[in-house]
Amino acid sequence: xxxILFALPMAIVAIGAFVLMIVSPSKKIKLxxxxxxxxxxxxxxxxxxxxxxxxxxPHFLFANIFRNSFIIDDFAHIFDLIFSAxxxxxxxxxxxxxxxxxxxxxxxxxxxxxxxxxxxxxxxAHELLTVFIALEIASIxxxxxxxxxxxxxxxxxxxxxxxxxxxxxxxxxMLGTAMIYGAVGSTSLTDISIxxxxxxxQDMKLLMVGASFLMVTILxxxxxxxxxxxxxxxxxxAPYPVTMFMASTFKIAIFAITLRLYLVDFYxxxxxxxxxxxxxxxxxLIGGSWIAINQKLIKRMLAGSxxxxxxxxxxxxxxxxxxxxxxxxxxxxxxxxxxxxxVGAFGILSFIxxxxxxxxxxEDFKGFADTRPYMALMMSIxxxxxxxxxxxxxxxxxxxxxxSAIESGQILLAxxxxxxxxxxxxxxxxxxxxxxxxxxxxxxxxxPITRSTILIAIMALIVIWGGIGxxxxxxxxxxxxxxxxxxxxxNSLS
Amino acid sequence: xxxxxxxxxFLPLLTAILLGTFRAPIKLLKLGAAFSSLGTIVLVIFLxxxxxxxxxxxxxxxxxxxxNSGISYIVGVDYLSLVILSLITxxxxxxxxxxxxxxxxxxxYNMMLLQTGVTGAVLSLDMILFYLFWETMLxxxxxxxxxxxxxxxxxxxxKILLMTILGSMSMLFSILYIGYVYFDxxxxxxxxLTDLTTLSFNAKTSIWLASGFLLAFAIKIPLVGFHTWxxxxxxxxxxxxxxxxxxxxxxxxxxxxxxxxxxxxDATLAYYTSTIIVLALIGLLYYAIRAVTEDNLRKMxxxxxxxxxxxxxxxxxxxxxxxxxxxxxxxxxxxxxxxGIFILIGLTYKRFATVxxxxxxxxxxVAPKFAFFFAFFSLSIxxxxxxxxxxxxxxxIIGAFKSNFWIGVFTATTMLAAMTYIFWMLQRTxxxxxxxxxxxxxxxxxxxILILLPLTLLILLMGIAPSLFxxxxxxxxxxxxxxxxxxxxxx
Numbered sequence: 014x015x016x017i018l019f020a021l022p023m024a025i026v027a028i029g030a031f032v033l034m035i036v037s038p039s040k041k042i043k044l045x046x047x048x049x050x051x052x053x054x055x056x057x058x059x060x061x062x063x064x065x066x067x068x069x070x071p072h073f074l075f076a077n078i079f080r081n082s083f084i085i086d087d088f089a090h091i092f093d094l095i096f097s098a099x100x101x102x103x104x105x106x107x108x109x110x111x112x113x114x115x116x117x118x119x120x121x122x123x124x125x126x127x128x129x130x131x132x133x134x135x136x137x138a139h140e141l142l143t144v145f146i147a148l149e150i151a152s153i154x155x156x157x158x159x160x161x162x163x164x165x166x167x168x169x170x171x172x173x174x175x176x177x178x179x180x181x182x183x184x185x186x187m188l189g190t191a192m193i194y195g196a197v198g199s200t201s202l203t204d205i206s207i208x209x210x211x212x213x214x215q216d217m218k219l220l221m222v223g224a225s226f227l228m229v230t231i232l233x234x235x236x237x238x239x240x241x242x243x244x245x246x247x248x249x250x251a252p253y254p255v256t257m258f259m260a261s262t263f264k265i266a267i268f269a270i271t272l273r274l275y276l277v278d279f280y281x282x283x284x285x286x287x288x289x290x291x292x293x294x295x296x297x298l299i300g301g302s303w304i305a306i307n308q309k310l311i312k313r314m315l316a317g318s319x320x321x322x323x324x325x326x327x328x329x330x331x332x333x334x335x336x337x338x339x340x341x342x343x344x345x346x347x348x349x350x351x352x353x354x355x356v357g358a359f360g361i362l363s364f365i366x367x368x369x370x371x372x373x374x375x376e377d378f379k380g381f382a383d384t385r386p387y388m389a390l391m392m393s394i395x396x397x398x399x400x401x402x403x404x405x406x407x408x409x410x411x412x413x414x415x416x417s418a419i420e421s422g423q424i425l426l427a428x429x430x431x432x433x434x435x436x437x438x439x440x441x442x443x444x445x446x447x448x449x450x451x452x453x454x455x456x457x458x459x460x461p462i463t464r465s466t467i468l469i470a471i472m473a474l475i476v477i478w479g480g481i482g483x484x485x486x487x488x489x490x491x492x493x494x495x496x497x498x499x500x501x502x503x504n505s506l507s
Numbered sequence: 508x509x510x511x512x513x514x515x516x517f518l519p520l521l522t523a524i525l526l527g528t529f530r531a532p533i534k535l536l537k538l539g540a541a542f543s544s545l546g547t548i549v550l551v552i553f554l555x556x557x558x559x560x561x562x563x564x565x566x567x568x569x570x571x572x573x574x575n576s577g578i579s580y581i582v583g584v585d586y587l588s589l590v591i592l593s594l595i596t597x598x599x600x601x602x603x604x605x606x607x608x609x610x611x612x613x614x615x616y617n618m619m620l621l622q623t624g625v626t627g628a629v630l631s632l633d634m635i636l637f638y639l640f641w642e643t644m645l646x647x648x649x650x651x652x653x654x655x656x657x658x659x660x661x662x663x664x665x666k667i668l669l670m671t672i673l674g675s676m677s678m679l680f681s682i683l684y685i686g687y688v689y690f691d692x693x694x695x696x697x698x699x700l701t702d703l704t705t706l707s708f709n710a711k712t713s714i715w716l717a718s719g720f721l722l723a724f725a726i727k728i729p730l731v732g733f734h735t736w737x738x739x740x741x742x743x744x745x746x747x748x749x750x751x752x753x754x755x756x757x758x759x760x761x762x763x764x765x766x767x768x769x770x771x772x773d774a775t776l777a778y779y780t781s782t783i784i785v786l787a788l789i790g791l792l793y794y795a796i797r798a799v800t801e802d803n804l805r806k807m808x809x810x811x812x813x814x815x816x817x818x819x820x821x822x823x824x825x826x827x828x829x830x831x832x833x834x835x836x837x838x839x840x841x842x843x844x845x846x847g848i849f850i851l852i853g854l855t856y857k858r859f860a861t862v863x864x865x866x867x868x869x870x871x872x873v874a875p876k877f878a879f880f881f882a883f884f885s886l887s888i889x890x891x892x893x894x895x896x897x898x899x900x901x902x903x904i905i906g907a908f909k910s911n912f913w914i915g916v917f918t919a920t921t922m923l924a925a926m927t928y929i930f931w932m933l934q935r936t937x938x939x940x941x942x943x944x945x946x947x948x949x950x951x952x953x954x955x956i957l958i959l960l961p962l963t964l965l966i967l968l969m970g971i972a973p974s975l976f977x978x979x980x981x982x983x984x985x986x987x988x989x990x991x992x993x994x995x996x997x998x
Contacts, residue, residue: 431680438669
């Protein structure tokens with residue numbers, strides 16, 4: 014009976030996706046109602062997840078049926094919470110966008126729920142084939158979402174690009190899995206872990222090649238240079254809500270499985286990839302910055318900067334390989350940080366885009382602080398956080414990443430990271446400059462109090478409180494609260 | 508008592524947040540700003556009365572903040588921070604008086620945020636807390652130059668932002684590294700200055716780490732070579748921002764070296780001493796020459812300010828009591844004088860709509876009060892006997908001679924250059940043939956005199972009766988110097 018409780022969050026989302034698929038063709042049900050149903054399922058999942066989450070000892074879900082395909086631990090639970098929160102925020106914040114764009118219909122919500130289901134499966138997966146299936150469920154839903162604007166060329170192009178490259182990439186994953194199976198005789202992470210611990214690295218060349226193929230898949234999905242060619246166009250072509258969902262939530266899902274693979278079953282051999290990862294990190298940081306600097310559209314700039322953020326996360330990943338104790342919690346914390354900041358930034362962008370015809374370039378933001386002072390303030394807060402400015406949660410994120418890099422002895426990489434953070438100040442502050450430094454000829458607009466704006470304001474407050482908040486004030490967890498969560502999640506892995 | 512410094516730091520910010528939340532109308536906003544600035548004055552006077560010059564750090568508040576990484580909220584005040592704190596507290600209300608007619612709300616909010624930023628930076632004793640305030644004080648300056656400035660304001664504000672952040676990022680790297688070293692040895696995190704000063708590094712690491720800090724401070728001061736942001740930023744910034752930039756923020760660069768540089772890397776700074784003294788000497792001469800050739804008054808005094816800050820930097824690296832005393836004295840004297848002169852330049856701009864020397868002339872004949880104050884502040888910057896500037900420059904020169912004859916000679920001769928540009932400028936603006944633009948302009952009104960009078964009196968008092976001020980700082984100063992000298996064994 015207790016087991017069902019653990020399976021519920023995933024099950025609720027899956028059932029929700031099917032229910033929505035069934036009701037969505039009906040002409041009688043309005044889009045708003047469908048949105049509400051989707052939110053209901055997601056919230057239910059979130060709540061169940063929240064209450065089953067308290068320092069469980071890791072165990073396999075329905076071990077007699079699924080064998081050891083799914084694991085239940087705090088690590089997966091926290092990711093589940095993030096995924097459902099991400100989807101809830103995506104649906105709520107983009108309410109206006111959905112209303113003002115005619116091309117959205119019921120399937121959109123079904124696809125979002127389905128991809129959340131895939132991601133949840135991914136965070137629980139403890140078996141390479143399950144990982145593959147989960148990854149594909151999530152990815153295929155995202156492919157469909159990216160191409161959701163059927164009459165827009167850019168959207169279609171983005172979908173094709175992502176679909177073709179993503180599928181090719183899926184093949185790499187399969188190939189890697191096959192090789193690992195060839196070496197170990199099993200695809201279970203437990204068996205692989207036992208195998209890697211028992212053997213010398215020279216004796217498992219086949220496994221290492223296979224595992225490297227898995228790494229390629231992961232690097233592709235997080236948009237690391239040189240596997241980044243799709244990122245800008247796909248982020249640009251996708252509708253704003255989808256971009257937001259991809260950038261904030263889907264990217265974190267990939268790191269969920271990366272961390273599990275890296276910390277659990279390839280733990281004894283993960284120093285093997287350190288040099289490769291360092292090279293890729295350097296390329297990602299520099300390449301991403303180069304891309305982000307040269308963009309005119311805010312959406313594309315944020316896409317470029319999301320590559321840079323992958324680079325920061327990769328710094329932590331290579332630090333893990335060099336036996337840094339701080340690195341894994343740092344990575345986890347940074348994921349939370351990036352999630353909050355990116356949801357906020359894309360949320361505002363989508364909110365503004367929802368009732369304007371503009372392309373949302375830097376130029377379009379001229380005088381924004383005059384017409385919408387509060388929006389401009391919140392946007393600045395998210396930009397500051399993404400830039401890692403102190404007094405925001407983004408600073409603490411970078412603080413941990415860089416200290417972990419120093420701890421692992423990668424002084425130069427930490428130095429490069431700080432240099433890249435400096436460069437990122439330019440493209441984030443350019444937006445702030447555009448908003449504040451120019452006068453607008455339009456009248457000042459009232460701050461619209463809607464679901465979207467209230468949520469965005471809450472996210473902005475979290476960004477600030479997460480940076481300066483102290484746990485000394487009772488009942489409100491401050492910056493330390495987030496760090497404790499990150500540490501707890503990592504501890505439950507081993 | 509233990510929350511006194513915290514109240515001084517956060518009173519302006521809290522006022523701003525309170526007013527902002529309730530969308531206060533402009534009149535209430537001005538009232539709030541006045542309240543916060545006068546409130547901090549009262550608190551600082553209280554602090555001055557209870558300050559014991561024979562003790563080190565006082566009014567220390569130490570509370571855990573982000574305990575997971577050993578970041579604490581530590582503030583405290585000693586002779587050094589007291590000087591700059593008093594300057595901030597004095598200047599801000601005068602600037603509010605100057606901005607009296609300003610009706611753009613953002614201006615006032617930025618000023619309050621700025622006050623919290625600079626006060627926090629001067630009082631914090633935890634490296635991460637210091638870094639937080641160090642960066643935060645940049646934001647209002649960035650917005651004020653870019654939004655309310657003139658000329659190529661967007662470009663110039665981006666320039667000052669990027670250059671300053673480059674410096675602070677390099678400092679951040681050093682801070683993180685030092686913090687990690689502490690963690691490695693003690694097993695717990697701490698960024699408190701008192702903890703970090705116990706560490707010692709090998710020579711090579713130490714030089715690298717010190718350079719991270721020095722880059723940040725050199726850009727802020729700015730030493731020559733790191734100065735390209737200075738003239739454009741001063742030229743574009745609105746008057747209150749310029750005053751804060753030259754009177755307070757530039758001094759914070761010096762303060763940083765003094766507080767963090769000397770306590771963290773005592774021995775290593777000896778390695779950099781010759782470099783910085785040479786840079787300072789070049790700066791003295793270079794900035795003076797630039798000031799002579801500059802036509803824009805704001806930029807001219809920007810260079811002059813750079814020249815004086817080079818002198819202060821020279822003073823603190825010539826480690827003897829004369830030079831140190833002179834440097835500390837000059838921090839205060841120059842802050843007051845440059846605040847006065849930049850306020851007057853702001854008033855010039857309001858009257859003539861230009862600050863170019865070539866377009867001004869004959870002011871003395873039409874606006875005698877204006878001309879008097881203008882001449883007074885200019886001359887006190889040049890170090891006229893009877894003003895605070897004279898005593899401090901004299902002390903630094905004596906200190907320079909004591910340490911090395913040639914440093915003394917160079918310092919003394921380059922001081923003459925300051926006379927050149929100040930007198931030539933005064934002659935052209937105040938006394939030459941009056942231009943058409945200069946007829947029919949108002950003289951200073953009572954409010955404007957009220958702004959300048961406290962500064963004037965203080966400068967005179969500092970020049971005539973230095974013994975009023977020295978007891979407050981002298982014990983702390985000599986003790987700090989003794990510490991340094993035992994560490995590095997003199998220059």
